[in-house]
Structures are given as structure tokens and as C-alpha cells.
Amino acid sequence: MAPRNKSNLQLPANYGEALKSIKARIHSTQIQAAVAVNKELIALYWDIGQEIISRQESEGWGTAVIERLAKDLQKSFPGVKGFSARNIWRIRAFYLAYTLDVKSVVDVIPGVDGIILPQAVAEIPWGHNILLLEKVK
Numbered sequence: 001m002a003p004r005n006k007s008n009l010q011l012p013a014n015y016g017e018a019l020k021s022i023k024a025r026i027h028s029t030q031i032q033a034a035v036a037v038n039k040e041l042i043a044l045y046w047d048i049g050q051e052i053i054s055r056q057e058s059e060g061w062g063t064a065v066i067e068r069l070a071k072d073l074q075k076s077f078p079g080v081k082g083f084s085a086r087n088i089w090r091i092r093a094f095y096l097a098y099t100l101d102v103k104s105v106v107d108v109i110p111g112v113d114g115i116i117l118p119q120a121v122a123e124i125p126w127g128h129n130i131l132l133l134e135k136v137k
Helices: 015-059 063-076 085-108 119-123 126-136
Strands: none
Touching: 015 063, 015 085, 015 119, 015 126, 063 085, 085 126
16 A cells, blocks of 8 residues: 555545634643643742741841742752742732731631632732732832
């Protein structure tokens, strides 16, 4: 049997529809994955910010400790962006900015306790959160 010439391949009549549908699903899944990754990243930054503030209050962490933390994180996770000293300070500011709003809600609404990441904040990409923080200063 002779090999088929790919340029002479007869495609089914509905191939174009199938291709379009598959491409749309791939694109949709890529977007969903990016949104999920963003939510996890924002949650991680929230937790890191919370830990930094907690340790600053309880153990007196200062600028030198934060700078060292950034260096150690960069060393531990080479090639992973987001752990520069500048971004660690932004993570801290991010936590503080949204915590103040949440604390006021916790104080006013009975039965609400603990400080959790506001859902709407988790929907905003990190770069947009940074832009908001810088514009509000």
C-alpha cells in the first residue's frame, strides 16, 4: 500500500466544525487554568503578607530580615519570579491594605471572625492589585 500524500487527504465534511470546537475548548481551558493559577498566587501572597506582619509584630522583624527573606526565597526558587525584596514589600502592603477594610467589616458585623482573603481581591491579577495599591497611596 502506497503512503498517502497529506495534501490529497480527504477530510470529513464536518472536520472544520470539529476543529473549531476543539480549539474553543482548548482556549477556554487555558483561560480557566490562568484564572485558577492567579487565585492561588494571590492566596499565597495574602498568606505570606499575613505571616510577615505577624512576625513583625511578635518577633520584631525589620527591613534587614525582609531583605534576607527575599534573597533566601530567590535562592530556594531560582527562576521563579515574585520574590524580589520589592515584591515582598508589595506583598506586605497588599495584605495590610485589604486587611484594614476586612477588619472594619469584622468589627461591625456580628458573627464574622477571622481575616480571610476577600473573594473579589482573589479575582484581580497581581499586577492590577499592585497598580491599585500604588494609585491609592
